[in-house]
Amino acid sequence: MAEEQKKHKKRRTATEAAASIGPMVKEFIAGTVRARQEGQTKIAYTFIVCGHEEILSALGVLPLWTENFAGICGAKRDAERFLQRAESLGFSRSLCTYALCGLGFDQWREEAGEMPPDAPWGGQVRPDFMVSTGQILCDPRAKWYQAAQQYMPDVPIYNIDLPHPLFDPKKDHREVWGYYHKYLVAQYRGFIKFVEDITGNKMDYDRLAELVALSDKTWNLIDETYKLRAARPSPMGTGDAMNTMVPINFKMASQEAYDFFVNLNAELKEKIAKGEGECEDEKYRLMWGGGLPSWFALSDFNYFNSKGCSFPVETTYRMVMPLNEMDLPETNDPVEHLAWRWLGYWTFWFDKARKRPGSEPDVERLINWIEEYHIDGVVMHEAFSCRTWHVGLIWQLNQLAKIYKPIPVLTLGANGQQKKSNRELPSLILESDIIDISSYSEVDTRNKIDAFVETLESVRQTRVER
Amino acid sequence: MTDKNSIIASKVEPLYRDYGARAREIAAQGRKVIGYVCSFVPLELITAAGCVPFRIRGDVAEPITKGDTLLETIVCPFYRSTFDLAVKGKYDFLTGVVIPHACDSMTRSFSVWSYSLNYPYFHFVNIPSVVDDSSFVFFNAELDAYKTSLEEFTGQKISDAAIAKAIKLHNDNRRKAKAIYAYRQSDPPMISGVELTKVMTVGTSLPIEESNALFDEVLAELQQRTAAPVKKGPRILFDAACVDNIELIELIEASGANVVVDTICNGTRDYFPLADEQGDPIDALSRRYLDGINCPKTYRTNTAGTFEGDCASRFGDIAALAKDYKVDGAVLYIYKYCDPFGFEVPARKAFYDALKVPVLYLEDMYSTGTIGQLSTRVQAFLEMIG
Amino acid sequence: MSDYFAGIDIGSTMTKAVIMDTAGIIATVIGPTGPEQRRLANKVMEDALGQADLPLTSITFIVSTGYGRINVPFADRQLTEITCHGRGVSYFFPEARTIIDIGGQDSKAIKIDANGRPVDFVMNDKCAAGSGRFVEVIAEALGVELEEMGPLSLKSVNPIKISNICTVWAEQEITAKRVEGVPLQDIIAGIHESLAIRVSRLARRLKIEEKVILTGGGAKNPGLVKAVATQLEHELLVPPEPLLTGAVGAALLGRDLLARARAKGTVLETRERILTEIELFGS
Numbered sequence A: 001m002a003e004e005q006k007k008h009k010k011r012r013t014a015t016e017a018a019a020s021i022g023p024m025v026k027e028f029i030a031g032t033v034r035a036r037q038e039g040q041t042k043i044a045y046t047f048i049v050c051g052h053e054e055i056l057s058a059l060g061v062l063p064l065w066t067e068n069f070a071g072i073c074g075a076k077r078d079a080e081r082f083l084q085r086a087e088s089l090g091f092s093r094s095l096c097t098y099a100l101c102g103l104g105f106d107q108w109r110e111e112a113g114e115m116p117p118d119a120p121w122g123g124q125v126r127p128d129f130m131v132s133t134g135q136i137l138c139d140p141r142a143k144w145y146q147a148a149q150q151y152m153p154d155v156p157i158y159n160i161d162l163p164h165p166l167f168d169p170k171k172d173h174r175e176v177w178g179y180y181h182k183y184l185v186a187q188y189r190g191f192i193k194f195v196e197d198i199t200g201n202k203m204d205y206d207r208l209a210e211l212v213a214l215s216d217k218t219w220n221l222i223d224e225t226y227k228l229r230a231a232r233p234s235p236m237g238t239g240d241a242m243n244t245m246v247p248i249n250f251k252m253a254s255q256e257a258y259d260f261f262v263n264l265n266a267e268l269k270e271k272i273a274k275g276e277g278e279c280e281d282e283k284y285r286l287m288w289g290g291g292l293p294s295w296f297a298l299s300d301f302n303y304f305n306s307k308g309c310s311f312p313v314e315t316t317y318r319m320v321m322p323l324n325e326m327d328l329p330e331t332n333d334p335v336e337h338l339a340w341r342w343l344g345y346w347t348f349w350f351d352k353a354r355k356r357p358g359s360e361p362d363v364e365r366l367i368n369w370i371e372e373y374h375i376d377g378v379v380m381h382e383a384f385s386c387r388t389w390h391v392g393l394i395w396q397l398n399q400l401a402k403i404y405k406p407i408p409v410l411t412l413g414a415n416g417q418q419k420k421s422n423r424e425l426p427s428l429i430l431e432s433d434i435i436d437i438s439s440y441s442e443v444d445t446r447n448k449i450d451a452f453v454e455t456l457e458s459v460r461q462t463r464v465e466r
Numbered sequence B: 001m002t003d004k005n006s007i008i009a010s011k012v013e014p015l016y017r018d019y020g021a022r023a024r025e026i027a028a029q030g031r032k033v034i035g036y037v038c039s040f041v042p043l044e045l046i047t048a049a050g051c052v053p054f055r056i057r058g059d060v061a062e063p064i065t066k067g068d069t070l071l072e073t074i075v076c077p078f079y080r081s082t083f084d085l086a087v088k089g090k091y092d093f094l095t096g097v098v099i100p101h102a103c104d105s106m107t108r109s110f111s112v113w114s115y116s117l118n119y120p121y122f123h124f125v126n127i128p129s130v131v132d133d134s135s136f137v138f139f140n141a142e143l144d145a146y147k148t149s150l151e152e153f154t155g156q157k158i159s160d161a162a163i164a165k166a167i168k169l170h171n172d173n174r175r176k177a178k179a180i181y182a183y184r185q186s187d188p189p190m191i192s193g194v195e196l197t198k199v200m201t202v203g204t205s206l207p208i209e210e211s212n213a214l215f216d217e218v219l220a221e222l223q224q225r226t227a228a229p230v231k232k233g234p235r236i237l238f239d240a241a242c243v244d245n246i247e248l249i250e251l252i253e254a255s256g257a258n259v260v261v262d263t264i265c266n267g268t269r270d271y272f273p274l275a276d277e278q279g280d281p282i283d284a285l286s287r288r289y290l291d292g293i294n295c296p297k298t299y300r301t302n303t304a305g306t307f308e309g310d311c312a313s314r315f316g317d318i319a320a321l322a323k324d325y326k327v328d329g330a331v332l333y334i335y336k337y338c339d340p341f342g343f344e345v346p347a348r349k350a351f352y353d354a355l356k357v358p359v360l361y362l363e364d365m366y367s368t369g370t371i372g373q374l375s376t377r378v379q380a381f382l383e384m385i386g
Numbered sequence C: 001m002s003d004y005f006a007g008i009d010i011g012s013t014m015t016k017a018v019i020m021d022t023a024g025i026i027a028t029v030i031g032p033t034g035p036e037q038r039r040l041a042n043k044v045m046e047d048a049l050g051q052a053d054l055p056l057t058s059i060t061f062i063v064s065t066g067y068g069r070i071n072v073p074f075a076d077r078q079l080t081e082i083t084c085h086g087r088g089v090s091y092f093f094p095e096a097r098t099i100i101d102i103g104g105q106d107s108k109a110i111k112i113d114a115n116g117r118p119v120d121f122v123m124n125d126k127c128a129a130g131s132g133r134f135v136e137v138i139a140e141a142l143g144v145e146l147e148e149m150g151p152l153s154l155k156s157v158n159p160i161k162i163s164n165i166c167t168v169w170a171e172q173e174i175t176a177k178r179v180e181g182v183p184l185q186d187i188i189a190g191i192h193e194s195l196a197i198r199v200s201r202l203a204r205r206l207k208i209e210e211k212v213i214l215t216g217g218g219a220k221n222p223g224l225v226k227a228v229a230t231q232l233e234h235e236l237l238v239p240p241e242p243l244l245t246g247a248v249g250a251a252l253l254g255r256d257l258l259a260r261a262r263a264k265g266t267v268l269e270t271r272e273r274i275l276t277e278i279e280l281f282g283s
Helices: A002-007 A021-039 A055-060 A066-075 A079-089 A097-112 A140-149 A177-199 A203-230 A238-250 A255-274 A302-308 A334-346 A351-357 A361-374 A393-403 A441-460 B007-017 B021-028 B044-047 B079-085 B104-108 B111-114 B133-154 B158-180 B193-203 B208-224 B247-254 B265-271 B281-292 B307-314 B316-324 B343-356 B368-385 C036-054 C082-092 C132-142 C145-154 C167-180 C182-203 C223-231 C242-264
Strands: A043-048 A061-065 A129-132 A157-159 A284-290 A309-314 A376-385 A405-412 A416-424 A427-432 B031-034 B052-055 B098-102 B121-125 B235-240 B258-262 B329-334 B359-364 C002-008 C014-021 C027-030 C063-066 C098-102 C107-112 C117-126 C212-215
Touching: A002 B104, A021 A043, A021 A061, A021 A066, A021 A238, A043 B193, A055 A061, A055 A177, A055 A203, A055 A361, A061 A097, A061 B098, A066 A238, A066 B258, A079 A351, A079 C182, A097 A140, A097 B121, A140 A157, A157 A177, A157 B007, A157 B193, A177 A334, A177 B133, A203 A255, A203 A309, A203 A334, A238 A255, A238 A309, A238 A376, A238 A427, A255 B193, A255 B265, A284 A361, A284 A393, A284 A441, A284 B133, A302 A309, A302 A441, A309 C223, A334 B052, A334 B121, A334 C212, A351 B235, A361 A393, A376 A441, A376 B104, A393 A427, A393 B111, A405 B265, A416 B133, A441 B031, B007 B021, B007 B193, B007 B307, B021 B052, B021 B079, B031 B044, B044 B052, B044 B133, B044 B158, B044 B281, B052 B098, B079 B111, B098 B104, B098 B111, B111 C002, B121 B133, B121 B235, B133 B281, B133 C063, B158 B208, B158 B265, B158 B281, B193 B208, B193 B258, B193 B265, B193 C212, B235 B247, B235 B316, B247 B258, B247 B343, B247 B368, B258 B265, B258 B316, B258 B368, B307 B316, B329 B343, B329 B368, B343 B359, B359 B368, B368 C082, B368 C117, C002 C212, C002 C242, C014 C036, C014 C242, C027 C036, C063 C082, C063 C242, C082 C117, C082 C242, C107 C182, C117 C182, C132 C145, C132 C182, C145 C182, C167 C182, C182 C223
Parallel strands: A043 A061, A043 A129, A129 A157, A284 A309, A284 A376, A376 A427, B031 B052, B031 B098, B098 B121, B235 B258, B235 B329, B329 B359, C002 C063, C098 C212
Antiparallel strands: A405 A416, C002 C014, C014 C027, C098 C107, C107 C117
16 A cells, blocks of 8 residues: 555645645645544535535535535545445445445444544534435435435435426427426425524525625626637646636535635636646646546646646536526526526526537537537546446547547548548547546556647647638 | 247247347338337337338347447347347448437447437437436427427327327237236146247237237237146246346256246336326326336435335336246346446345345346356356245 | 365366365365366366265265356356365364465355355456466576466565556566566565555455455465565465365365265265266367
C-alpha cells in the first residue's frame, strides 16, 4: 500500500482556485464530523443535482454529499476495502461503485459502533435523514439509500421525484412541461414539509427566495466564467474543473460559492491577459465529452498536458446553464421557479437539437461547444459501474460523426488523386471506473492517449488550410 | 414430458421457437405491431389504438455482436440482447417501440434505439419513481400524452370506451393466466415450469384476443390432464426480472426440482395485477401500472419504520406466493449490471431468511454459455435443501 | 459381509479416487485429469481396487463428484463437489465451519453445519486469475517447478504488488519485474498475495466462522496458505491430503445414504459393477 501511494503523484492544477479545493473539502468533511458531535444541526445524506440546496439551507440542514465522500475514498485510493465490504454483504461489484463504497462504509461504521480505522478525513458520519432523487438523472440513487437503511433502520428517507421530458425530435417539450412542472412543485412542497417536520423549523419563504436568487446569479456567473476557457491557449482544463465542480455541486446557494467564481473569473482573465495556458505548449484542444472521471487517475490530465493537449471544456459536472438563455415562465414563488429552472436546465439543448437534422440534445451540446471552444478532438470515459452517465456515449460519438464533419481534409482517392473531403473530429474512449481502481491500467490508458495524439497530429497534417 | 399432441406441444412450442411468427403474419396483413420490453408499458392503450402489442424477447443462444457497436457492454445483458436482435432485423415487422422509464439501461439508451432503428413510431412513457398522490396526477397526464401520440400515429381518436374494452380484454388475459398458474399449486404441479414459461412467453407475442383464445385452449387441456408431467420434488419459487427463455428453469427441473411459481416480468409481474374495470380508464391504468406492479424500480416509502416491516411491505407479494404455492426454496436470479434488483439482493435474502425459505442467489449474464456453471450451483443448492 | 464405499472426484485438473470401509480410508489414488474422463475414471477405480485388494463387486455404494462427475458410468449417485467437500472436510475436522477450496480452474467457499452439511456457498469459476491456474501460468513463465513456488515464496521479505486482475496482464507485469531484477521470491509472494486477495474476497461473501479449512491443490502450496490466512485474518487448517476431501466426502455420503435407506427399509438403486471398455475416438 505504501509503495503504491509513493508512486502515485498528486495532480498539478492549472489554477490556484482548483488548488484551494482539497483543503475546502477536507474542512467541509471535518465540519460534518463536528456537527455530528455537537448534535445541534440536522445532517442529511444527499446527492448532487437535486435542485434542493436552497431548501436545505433555508431549513438549516447540513448536507453530507455521499457521492463526494466516495470520490474522496477513490482519489485517496482507499476505496477497495469498502467495496469489498459491500460485496461481502451481497452487493454485486457491477453496481455503482460510489454506492458500494458508501454502503460498505456505512455498514462497517454501524456494526463497529465507530468509524472504520483510518477513515478518510475523519469519515462519513451517521445522518439524521437521507434525501435522494433519481428520476432520469440516476435511478440507482433511491436504491442506494434504501439499501443503506437496512443498516440504519431509524433514519428516514425522502425520495423526491423530479422527472423531465425526454427529447422528441418531432415535439416541442413545452406541450408537456406544464404537467411536469406541476408534479415537480408538488414533490418539492412535499419535501419541504418532510424537512420541516424533522427539523422542527418552518420554511422562511423570503429566505428561500433570497437563496434561489443567489444561486440563479451563481449559475450565470459560472457559465460566464467557464466561457473564458475558450481563449487560446485555454487557461483551465477539465482536470481543474473536476476540483472546481465542488462549489457548483456541493456549495450552491452560498456566498462562498459565488465568491469562489468571482475569484476564478478574475484569475482566468489574468491568465488570459498573460497568455498562460494550462498547457505549456498547447497543440490540441480537447473536449471531455462524457463520463465521470476516474477519481484515482486525475493525474492523467497532466499526462495529456505533457503531450500538448488542453481541455477547455467538459460536459461532466458542469451542471448549470445560463438562466438568461432559458425562456422560463415568470413567477414570484421560489419553489415554482426552482421547478422551472430544473426543466430549463434539462431541456436546454432541445430547441437547437430539433433544428438540426439527426441531432439530439447531448450531440447538439457537443457540436455547439466544439465550435465555441475551438475543439480538435473528443474524449469520453466509460466507467463500468455507472449506467446513468455512460450509456449512450458510443452512440453519441457515432451520431456526432454522422452529422458533423467540420474538418476539411485531403485524402488519396481511388485513382491516386488527392481529393478534398470532410471528416469528423477524432475521438477516444477510455475505459475504467469512477473509484474501482482494479479496472484501470495506467499503461493501457497512456498507450491509448499516445495513439490518440498521433491521430490528432495526422488529421492536422492532412487538414486543408482554409 | 409433454404429450406430442398437446396444445403446448403443437401450438405453443412452434410459436416459442419461432418467436414472432404470428406477429410477422399480421404485420404483413397491414396491422400495426408495436414492440415493448418491460411490464411497465401500458398495453391497453396500444390495443385500444387498434394496434397489437408485442413483447420483444432476447435470445440467450445468440452472441451479441452488432448491438455492441452501438450500445455499451455495461448495459443489462438482457436488454443488450434485445437491441442486438433489433438491429439485426429480427423485429423488422414492428412499426414502433414503446420504452418506459423503468431502469437506467432503458432510459439512457432510448436515443440509441430511436435513432438506430427505422420504426415510424417511438415513444417514451415516463413512469414516476414514487407512489404519491401527485405521482398519479402526473402519470394520468403522461398517459394522456401517450394516448395522443398513438392517436397521431394511427390517425384515429381513442375513446374512453375503447380503452375500457381493452382493459377488459387484458384483464381477461391476466385472469386466464392466473388460472393456468393455479395448476402449479398441486404437488406435483399439473403443468411444469418449462411448459408454463413457454405458454406465458408466447402469450405476449399474440394479439390479445388470440392470446386469450390460446390460454383457453391450454386451460381446457389442463382440465383434462390426469397425470402430472413431472415427479414430486423440491418446490421452487423463481425470483427474477425478465427471463424469457426456459434454459435455467429447464435445468432446475432436470435436476429434480419443480419451478412452481415465479415473480418474473413475463410471468406473474405481467399477469397477476389487474386494472380496475370501473371508473375512469386512464385512472385505472395509472393505478395498475404505477402501484399494481411490484418491481424494485418503484420506490416505496418505508412506512413501517423498521427494516423487517419495510421488507414485509416491499416483498409481501413474494411471501404470499411462497405460501400459496407451498415452496421449499427460492432461486434469486439477477443479471449482472442490473441496478434495480442488484441493490435489493441483501434485503431480499434477509426476507427469504425471515420466511425460512432457503434461497440460492445467482448472478448471471444472458447467455447459454454459463449453463454449466449454473448447473453445479443449482444441484448443490438442491442437495442442500433436499 | 463388509461394506465398502468408493468416492471418485473428477476435477478440472486432478482426478481422485478413495475407497473406505466402516473403519476408515483403505485406498487413495490421485492422477491428472485428461480429456478422456471416462477412461480415467475406470483407471483410478482399478488402481484403487488394486491398492485395497478388492474386486469391484465388493463395493457397496459408489458416488462421483467434481466437474466431470457425469463421466463416471459406474457411479451409483452423483453429488456436487460442494456437498462432498463439506462432508469430507468435517470428517477430518469436526469443528470445521468454513471451507475454502482453491482448485485448478475455480475456487469456492462453503459454510457447513456440525454434520458437514452445506448451509451456504459461493463459487468463482469465471476467471483463471481466481484459481490455481493463475499460479501455474506464472510458474511456467518464471521457469519454476510448481512444487517449488510455495517454499520459494516463503523466503520473501518484500513481496511485489500485482496491480492487474487478469492472468495475461499479470504475466506481462512479472516479466517486466524479472527484467528489472526483482528477486524471484518477491515476485512469487506477490502472485500468491494477488490470488489470496481474490479468494478472500470470494470467501467474505459468506460469514466466516471458525474453524476455517483450506482444501484443493492450492492448499498444498505453503506460500499460498500463508497469503490466504493473512488476507482473511484467520488461522487456516489444512487436511493431511488436501486433494482428497472431495472423494472422501463422496464415499462417506454414499455410506450415509446407505445407512438411511437401510433404516427406512428401502433399497438403493445401484449400477452394474462393471468397468466397461471405453471406445477411443478413431479406433
